[in-house]
Amino acid sequence: MGRGRAPCCDKSKVKKGPWSPAEDSRLINFVQKNGHSNWRALPKQAGLLRCGKSCRLRWINYLSPDVKRGNFTSEEEQTIINLHNSIGNKWSKIASYLPGRTDNEIKNVWNTHLKKRLTRKSVDNMEHSSSQSHTSSSSTQLVQMDKSLDDQMIHQSNMEGHSQKLDSVEQTTTIDSPTSSYASSYPNSSKDSAALLPNEATRHPKSYADDGKAEVALESDVDFWDFLDSLDPLQFSTKSEVSGEKSDGDEIECRRWLEYLENELGLSGVDNKITKEQEIVATVPQLDGVNLEQEIGFALDSFPIWPPSPLNLGI
DNA sequence: AATCTCTTCAACCGCTACCAT
DNA sequence: GATGGTAGCGGTTGAAGAGAT
Incomplete structure (x- = not known):
């Protein structure tokens, strides 16, 4: 037709920015x-004012029960380094070797930690090898080393025999529980929470911040708790489930996920309590053809304290 | 205490790959 | 094979917190 590709959604009608708990x-x-067979159609069907791509990204990177939160272990870090050395910025491919880790997360870890760490090591080695006689500007050296490191990786990624390298890398990949190995390298993650729960729970209030358009952040947490209450964690299909095996580990992972969501949605703390009155005053977006209250079953009267926490829910 | 700078990472954007017709 | 629609990928951005001054 020659008119170019149609946009994936009407951008004037979709909400952008951080996702609210609701x-x-x-x-x-x-x-x-219903699953997610069609991301494009999902927002409308689910009553979300979001682009399908945004929904997909949110699910894959954040909400999916398959996502393993918490700090990266040293083994995972080493795996990323090895794989990146072999295949370069193929984040999705690298993620496939790290169960529970998303490409976005791996990409961020690489860009913010591992790359710098490797660069610093290389500089240290270079300074050590070039010995005491030569002391040039370290900042210049850093930039040069950063570039040379990238060039080296690009070169290596173009080399043949990747599959062989991948095989060896895979042997180092372990499916382990999150440890606090990042507690030192992530200055703002507490050792207590980092061991199991995602650091975002306490570190990213912006995730649910008001976007400046007076959209309420806690419009329907009750329905979410109803949903959680009725949830059978094992309903979620994990990778092992697909392959026909189910273990206690899956259940534990699901429980962890639910605990994480409780924290993530700010329902387990006392500092961010909002009165029921305040919540009711806030507006709930009305969507064409979607009766949200009916669909999600509001039960405001059930909770003397708003939002409900695991404590006052008796969890 | 106030301001500036740096760091982090969730989310967005644009592009490509893949599939159906 | 051409075309159009969708999912997925990787680069980039920008808000917010942390640390430095």
Whole structure:
């Protein structure tokens, strides 16, 4: 037709920016019930004012029960380094070797930690080898080393025999529980919470921040708790489930995920409590053809304290 | 205490690959 | 084979927190 490709969605009608707990709950609820065979159609069906791509990204990177939160172990870090050395910036491919880790997460870890660490090591080695007689500007050296490192990786990624390298790398990959190995390298992650729960729970209030358009952040947390209450963690299909095996580990992972969501959605703390009145005053977006209250079953009167926490829910 | 700079990472954007017709 | 639609990938951005001054 020659008119170019149609946009994936009407950008004037979709919400952008951080996801609210209500949006998360709606997405979780919908995917849990209906799956995600069609991301493009999903936002409308789920009653979300989001682009399908945005929904997909949110699910894959954040809400999916398959996502392993917490700090990267040293083994995982080493795997990333090895794989990146072999195949370069193929984040999705690298992620496939790290169960529970997303390409986005790996990409961020690489760009913010591993790359710098390797660069620093290389500089140290160079300074050591070039010995005491030559002391040039270290900042210049850093830049040069950063570039040379990238060039080296690009060169290596172009080399043949990647599959052989991958095989050897895979042997070093371990499916282990999160450890606090990042507690030192991630200055703002507490050792207590980092061991199991995602650091975002306490570190990213912006995730649910108001976007400046007076959209309420906690529009339907009750439905989310209803949803959680009725949830059978084992309904979620994990990778092992697909392959026909189910272990206690899956259940534990699901429980961890639920605990994480509780924290993530700010429902387990006392500092961010909002009165029921305040919540009711806030507006709930009305969507064409979608009766949200009916769909998600509001039960405001059930909770004297708003939002409900695991404590006052008796969890 | 206030301001500036740096770091982190969730989310967005644009592109490509793949599939159906 | 051409075309159009969708999913997925990788680069980039920008808000927010942390640390430095």
